Amino acid sequence: MAFPHVSVLSLLVLSSFMVASAGNFYQDFDITWGDGRAKILNNGDLLTLNFDKASGSGFQSRNEYLFGKIDMQLKLVPGNSAGTVTAYYLSSKGSNWDEIDFEFLGNLSGDPYILHTNVFSQGKGNREQQFYLWFDPTADFHTYSILWNPQRIVFSVDGTPIREFKNMESKGVPFPKDQPMRIYSSLWNADDWATRGGVVKTDWSQAPFTASYRNFNANNACVRSTGSGTSSCNSNSASSNAWLSQELDSTSHDRLSWVQKNYMIYNYCSDTKRFPQGLPTECITS
Template identity: 35%
Template sequence: MNDPLSKTTVCISLLLLLLLPPLSAASPPQIISFQKGFTQLFGGNTNLLRSDDGNTVHLHLNQYTGAGFRSSNMYNHGLFSARIKLPSEYTAGIVVAFYTSNGDVFEKTHDELDFEFLGNIKGKPWRFQTNLYGNGSTSRGREERYTLWFDPSKSYHRYTILWTSSKIIFYIDEVPIREILRSPEMGSDFPSKPMALYATIWDASTWATNGGKYKVNYKYAPFVTEMTDLVLHGCISNPIQDLVTDTCMQMDQQLETIQYNNITRKQKSAMKRFREKYMYYSYCYDTLRYPVPPPECVIDPLLRQQFKETGRPRRHHRHSRKGLSSQMYDDIEDED
């Protein structure tokens, strides 16, 4: 199917079908236009451009500034999602971030859930990392880094963060890539305060590519990332109020029971394959930083054998992206 509109329609339909809630009192997840759900952070009229229908936003980075926006409201748990297309060609030093945070309200005790896409020199693939912080636990970063089975600059792909009172799941398209289950031992390290959704593109030359070896080259500017079909689904909350309303309790129950929250056996197999093939750093296997793995870590014996004490693979296999996208989905369909 080569028609972009058809692909968009199918992707949206699949997402909304997966997210249909069993509770009739709560509305199903919906695509939210920029005007209805978001506000600009920085970038001005030149670096943040919106489509006429408000469903697509282009974020530009040039030698003067980057761009960013955030949701107009904060949410007590929720599902946050967008279809994203990243810049192409030379992208070293660039970071595109899609994340939730409450750092503007709780500076010293903030919570955060991240997708961070890390640019690269021409001819080298984009990489990305996921991370979570709870209650200001920035000294206990829980980052994992990965490559992708496709070129994220060629077409849109959907990236999703699901955050409930019991778990956090990161998705790419319909493939779950990381799941964190809340445990009593995590305590306040599990994000628990209302958060807003953010999206930014910015110059991170000091660290993003090979530890800062390669900088942003503005000869290739502007660098443009496109975000479309944004989904915000959660209970709008006042971060200062400790009281959880009945509506928010009902929404939390819905988030715990929607199909997107319940990973199928086929999806678990796809997640396991993704982590075995494309994860090239995990804090759970970094025994230099954490001699005792943090309590949420579930140690996979196979991955334990593959990773060194630095949390990096003993031997990092390079995978051609050609055909891997369809292979990933075919594997899901072919398994019993």
């Protein structure tokens, strides 16, 4: 299978990865902090994060991924969630880290959540796009997906793409493609900035706050091999690795345009005051 726009180094790194398999929260994740506020329930099918005045909580994947289609269903903190942030993201380590972010910024009861997205490459971020959602994310579980392949990163909600970040290395824009990343999630207090720029503070009488997770799926992903035998993400079935070169079709482009026209509330590529010397290269390059 050909991998356009991928360096030889990327392919060498990729060759030390193997196709991921399905599991449950006991198998795939470690609770990393929270002093018992994070819990794995229902035989590993459900994970909950809790947050009170003393502490938030979080977890991370046991595996590291280099490219993948990562799905997770979340049900966010209900009611008055002002000041809270539920973060769900991929990240590598080090000072020149890569990162792909979903962050859900809580709000007063009846006001919409803000879905905050960002992409870091080689330690550089400042690529925020923010959206309202077209449903109540606290009433039920919804699927939040990251497609990350050598050509693009696509953020999707319930299968609807909301953002695409293309590989523009040929234009001098760094793209995450060489560093494996773990999946992280946390629920924590950010009332100094999360809700209306920090004007609305966390109402501790509503604590504990709870976010819930289920149906993690990384079947279409490449995982760092922990054994001596390694294999690439290639297989005998080309269709099983179609995600490695997947791009948006015309229907997906239409859905992306619909979301960005009706639900996008901030786009760094339109913020000329923030970039008085000129917009970032990826914003002006088709």
